[in-house]
Amino acid sequence: MSLQQVLSQLGKAKLLAVSKLQPMEKIRDLYGQGQRRFGENYVQEALDKQEALSDLPDIEWHLIGHLQKNKAKYVVGKFHLIHSVESLELAQVLSRQCDSKGVQQNILIQVNLAHEETKNGFDKNDVLAAWPELMKLPNLHIMGLMTMPPLTETGSEVRHYFAELRALRDELKRQTDTTVHPMTELSMGTSHDYQVAIEEGATIVRLGTILFGERPVRR
Numbered sequence: 001m002s003l004q005q006v007l008s009q010l011g012k013a014k015l016l017a018v019s020k021l022q023p024m025e026k027i028r029d030l031y032g033q034g035q036r037r038f039g040e041n042y043v044q045e046a047l048d049k050q051e052a053l054s055d056l057p058d059i060e061w062h063l064i065g066h067l068q069k070n071k072a073k074y075v076v077g078k079f080h081l082i083h084s085v086e087s088l089e090l091a092q093v094l095s096r097q098c099d100s101k102g103v104q105q106n107i108l109i110q111v112n113l114a115h116e117e118t119k120n121g122f123d124k125n126d127v128l129a130a131w132p133e134l135m136k137l138p139n140l141h142i143m144g145l146m147t148m149p150p151l152t153e154t155g156s157e158v159r160h161y162f163a164e165l166r167a168l169r170d171e172l173k174r175q176t177d178t179t180v181h182p183m184t185e186l187s188m189g190t191s192h193d194y195q196v197a198i199e200e201g202a203t204i205v206r207l208g209t210i211l212f213g214e215r216p217v218r219r
């Protein structure tokens with residue numbers, strides 16, 4: 001689908017173009033059409049692309065993939081938003097790395113609502129339990145929540161996960177000093193379920209395949 005066609009379906013939701021494994025030229029092309037937000041999964045690939053595309057002013061990089069604690073030092077201050085903060089320990093490491101680099105970092109808390117073993121993210125109860133600790137960590141600004149529902153579910157089946165994420169965001173927001181942690185964002189919806197996600201209040205949809213076509217396989 002063309003960028004214009006996609007944008008016309010998003011309403012107020014922001015488009016994050018998921019460019020993982022896609023070549024630089026495709027990012028340049030979309031940028032040329034006006035797209036500014038790009039999402040990457042793999043730290044080294046993301047940093048290489050940032051460098052190669054540093055001539056593009058006001059491009060906005062987001063990290064959406066699994067982040068290992070030992071890579072935290074490479075990412076703080078380098079991304080507009082890190083969507084994949086999946087544990088208290090990772091948040092603590094990010095906060096410390098921000099301290100040593102003298103930067104602040106916007107993050108989302110990734111929640112695993114289906115309790116899938118294979119997926120990263122906080123269980124709902126764990127995020128509620130960790131919330132007081134998360135809020136106290138210096139240098140981090142929690143902008144909201146992110147989820148990645150099971151791929152096998154159809155649109156109507158994923159709807160309750162999206163609704164659940166929104167309800168959880170609302171509940172957490174009530175316990176939050178929103179001058180520090182705005183809690184305004186809901187990053188949810190990919191190429192096959194973004195319409196449902198938008199109906200359930202997504203503020204950021206993460207779209208790859210529908211914009212770029214099939215991804216090359218990872219080597």
Ligand SMILES: *Cc1c(COP(=O)(O)O)cnc(C)c1O
Nearest residue numbers: 018064190191206207208209210
């Ligand atoms: C790859 C990826 C996407 C994009 O998926 P598409 O089906 O290509 O739209 C979105 N979110 C995350 C976390 C991803 O890893």
